[in-house]
Amino acid sequence: MSEPVRGPLGVAGNNVRRNVRRLREQRRWSYREVEERVARAGRVIPALELSAIDAGERRVDVDDLVALAAVFGLSIEGLLQPPADCDTCHGAPPTGFMCMECETSGLPATTA
Structure with a gap:
């Protein structure tokens, strides 16, 4: 299960959360599709945890960030930007x- 957020997300965490949601919605990918793509990139983030990221209830660690950037075809900096x-x-x-x-x-x- 996902680890609870420790305190509110900061600016970078919120930017990542919003960018992941926006990119997923633009591509019309379900959480399950993102889960499968992230797994092919070498990281396991279950669909339920992707939903928690979307809601700001789960933090994205560095390994998650690298895999998500690869899945969406962005640099890490691209996911961190507003x-x-x-x-x-x-x-x-x-x-x-x-x-x-x-x-x-x-x-x-x-x-x-």
Whole structure:
């Protein structure tokens, strides 16, 4: 069974969750289809756990991230980025605001 989320998902976790859902829905793949494709990529993520990822109830570990990126034909960075196809904010809401459509946060700029 999936491991419970420890605290709320951060920005990267939410981006991965939303991107996986969006890509799965765009391709009209069931959780079962994604499960089979991930297995062919060398990782086991049961359909029930994919559903939990979708709902933000299961975290994606590094091995999951690599397999999911391969399945969807993206780089790891592509899965970590805010969904740029949001018609409301295009993946970049104003600093300090959250897009109500895709839930992407406009994080304040950090200084190094």
